[in-house]
Amino acid sequence: MNPETPKGRAPSIRDVARLAEVSHQTVSRVLNDHPSIRPETRERVLAAMETLQYRPNRAARALVTSRSHTIGVLASTSTEYGPATSIAAIEDAAREHGYYVNTANIADQSAEGIADALEHLMLQAIEGLVVIAPQVRVFEVLAASPVGVPFVSLQSTGRSDHLALSVDQVTGARRATQHLINLGHRQIVHLAGPQDWIEAEARMRGFLDAIGDADLDLRPPILGDWSADFGYFAGRELLRHRDFTAVFAANDQMAIGFMHAVRDMGLDVPGDISVVGFDDIPVAQHVWPPLTTVYQDYRETGRRAVALLLNQVHGERVLEVEQVVPRLVVRGSTAEAPVVRAAGDATGGAPGRRSRV
Amino acid sequence: MNPETPKGRAPSIRDVARLAEVSHQTVSRVLNDHPSIRPETRERVLAAMETLQYRPNRAARALVTSRSHTIGVLASTSTEYGPATSIAAIEDAAREHGYYVNTANIADQSAEGIADALEHLMLQAIEGLVVIAPQVRVFEVLAASPVGVPFVSLQSTGRSDHLALSVDQVTGARRATQHLINLGHRQIVHLAGPQDWIEAEARMRGFLDAIGDADLDLRPPILGDWSADFGYFAGRELLRHRDFTAVFAANDQMAIGFMHAVRDMGLDVPGDISVVGFDDIPVAQHVWPPLTTVYQDYRETGRRAVALLLNQVHGERVLEVEQVVPRLVVRGSTAEAPVVRAAGDATGGAPGRRSRV
DNA sequence: GGAACCGATGTGCACGGTCACATCGAAGCT
DNA sequence: AGCTTCGATGTGACCGTGCACATCGGTTCC
Structure with a gap:
């Protein structure tokens, strides 16, 4: 024209x-x-x-320089609030640095699904990889077929073959549990995440540490799937025997689902049972009762992952990463443990209503 | 090696x-x-x-064929459940078709921010564009500087210069409002989305239509920002005068925030005020009371967007798209309107508890 | 039995950039 | 004055792939 x-x-x-x-x-x-x-x-x-x-023409430039200016993101459950937020932050940060982002979602949790997603990214000639699919198995696949580019994971794995942005989830979970213990709870149930997940393991470890420190009886954690639905059904099941006074859920969704079950049984949070979540999703403060939870900054995590990765890509010295400790946010879903455990009393009071916005 | x-x-x-x-x-x-x-x-x-x-080598291939095998996604608020879900579905579908996806998030809502994101995508030589940033302004920018590739938007704009996947939000909103009217509500408040948003407008239109059909008094809708926080603060403000018995919020987050405000004022949902949301986010059925809302299938929408777009990219005839009508899901947050409007009575009963999972 | 055709493969160039090296005039140095 | 250095620019090759066209042996057809 x-x-x-x-x-x-x-x-x-x-x-x-x-x-x-x-x-x-x-x-x-x-x-x-x-x-x-x-x-x-x-x-x-x-x-x-x-x-x-x-x-x-980016293709021509990429061809001759053999630099794609693209970073890959290997993600699973990118629909959840946390990952979605981090991914958005990664894209923004990458764009700021003149990079493109290519995301591949892991279809199923099989090794094959992981390998497929990875293959897709490798064909794209990515220069670096952010792993936001925090299942242990992902790292096994990565170890089995090395990608040949620097990569950063958003979760700490303890492996040393790559960098991990260590949000110190263990300490976060420990603080959440200690909060319950400080309130006098002695029987605490942990609704954990799925077996294979690094974060689930870290949060469980924090829970176990706190229980161990306080020398309390340990109930084996219930392994869930992060969903509110699971929290609900697990709650229905658990509440058949009222032999606990508090629940620490590994994420807010499960906590919210659990609280639903508590209400269905005619019980009260936090009067009968205190509940703590993890993540501080935006609705957490608006549910009833407002959820005590552990806040972590997903945007910041994503941003820092990109900074770290691009440093590596450019061959710069990578400094040791300081750990970020997530913050306990106390709201209305936790209160002092009921003094007397009355198994039949379903109409416990509702003390400690400290709703805040 | x-x-x-x-x-x-x-x-x-x-x-x-x-x-x-x-x-x-x-x-x-x-x-x-x-x-x-x-x-x-x-x-x-x-x-x-x-x-x-x-x-x-993809770059070499792209250079010689001048086909990038990449589609762009222009997104805003990709952190929200709906968009995030659609984006994930788009990526999956694109990968299935051998395509790559490049996402650009609109940083701020300014025309400049939109143009920046678009420019980023154009440099990538995308073959098609999915617009999931449903602000009217985005289409103005697109009209001002044509992208030169086919594009599909996830929201209906009424313009004919591109394809839109029409989830019939107007009808969805109308049904939600009618549900309230059928329950006897006469004073209904609409918590709308932001001014510039296509979806907000469609949902508002559905609301207005239903109000008009029933010949009810019209209260001007409150323009919000989709957030639960806004729903809460708007609720605090609105509830100073109890001159309404039902609220239709343009999304679930605002509905949940509003219900929080209702509780803070010592009132009951649905005893005193019925609430309907829109979207059916996963926690909607687990909040208290379980939220009556309008379900739409974000994954399916994303998937169909890709199919439609790739058809266009390959120069195939594009069939007329049938409208998808979202589905009303009735839960516990709506009940019959209180017969007598008792301004001071804050302890209304809780009828119609039909919680379901 | 020779022309036309076809399947299977090879040859050379083009795509749109960047890199290494060449060129060339002006300025600086001894 | 002659040599070196440097700034500003040009020349040609090359990156890895696909396309157009050529080649060549074997059938098919009349």
Whole structure:
């Protein structure tokens, strides 16, 4: 459409060069901010680009430099609030650094599904990888077929073959549990995440540590699937025997589902049973009762992952990462343990209503 | 590392060709499933690829074919459940079709922010665009600087310059409102989404239609920002005058925040005030009371967007899209309107508890 | 039995950039 | 004055793949 454009093809640096009456190499230099270009020449080239509506061809550049300027994100459950938030932050941060992001979601949890997603990313010639699919198995697959590019995981694995952004979930979980213990609870149930998940394990460890420190009886944690539905059904089951006074759920969804079950049984949170979640999803403070939980900054985590990864990609020294400790947020779902355990009393009071927004 | 690999460079089709004792073109043909290749030759080539761990270079291929095999997603609020779910579905579907997805989040709502994100995608040479950033302004920007590739939007705009996946939100909202009207509510407040949003407008229109059909008094809708926090604060404000008995919120988060405010004022849902949301996010059925809302299938929407877009990209005839009507899910947050409007009575009963999981 | 055709494969170039090296005039140094 | 250095620019090759066209042996057809 543009009269200057020679063929039906998009304009290339040679078209720009012709119009600006310079060599194609000079155009290339302008593109790459080469120092030794006369300001006047640069202006002329830029004007020609503007006229032709020139856009550099990323494929051509990638071909010759063998740099794709793309980072991969290997994700699972990207629908959940936490991962989704981190992914969005990763994309923003990457764009800021002039990078593109390619996400592959793990379809199922099989090793094959993981390998498929990884293969998809490798075909894209990614320069680095952010792993936000925090199942132990993912790292096994990664170890079995090395990607050959630096990678960062958003969860701490304890392995040393890559960098991990250590949000100290163990301490977060420990603090949540200690909060319950401080309130006088002695029988505490842990609704954990799935077996294979690193975060689930870390949170469980924090729970176990706190229980051990306080020398309390240990009930084996219930392994869940992070969903509110699971929290609900687990609650229905658990509440058949009222032999506990508090629950620490490994995420807010399960906590919310559990609270639903408590109400269905005609019991009260926190009057009869205190509940703590993990993550502080946006609705956590608006459910009834407002959920005591552990806050972690998913955006910041994503941002830092990109910074860390790009450092590695550019071959810079990677500094030791300081641990971020998530913060306990006390709301209305926790209260002092009922003094007398009355198994039949379903109409316990509702003390300690400290709802806040 | 591999003895066959000539230099430090990754193997190319010529390396494969040399090993298989064919020409590079034959290798290319094997890659592209050209019909006239002898099975025996194909085998030999495939074996050579395997030996060399050959991976096609996407950049080179994109350069010569000028096809990037990438689709762009222009998104905003990709952190919310709905968009996040659709994006994940888009990525899965695209991968299934051998396509890559590049997402750009709109940083702020300014025209500049939108143009930036779009520019980012265009530099990537996307073949098609899915718009999941349902603000009217986005379409203005798109109209001002045409992208030159087919695009599909996940929300109906009424414009005819592109395809829109019409989930019929107007009807969904109308049904939600009618549900309240059928329960005897006469004063209904609408917590709407932000001004600029297509979905917000559609849902508001459905609300207005239903109110108009029933010949009820119209209260101007309150424009919110989709957040639970907003729902809460709007509720605190609205409830200073109890001149309504039901609320239709444009999404579940605002509904949940509003219900929080109702409780804070010592009132009861649905005894004093019925609440309907929109979206059916996973926790909606587990909050108290379980939220009556309108379900829409975000995964399916994303999947269909990709199918539609790729049809266009491949120049196929694009069939008219049938409208999907979202489904009303009745739960415990709605009940018959209180017969007598007792302004001071804060302890209304809790009829119609039909909680279900 | 020779022309036309077809299946299977090879040859060379083009895609749009960047890199290494060449060129060339002006300025600096001895 | 002659040599070196440097800034500003040009020339040609190359990255890995696909396309257009050429080649070549074997059938088919009249």
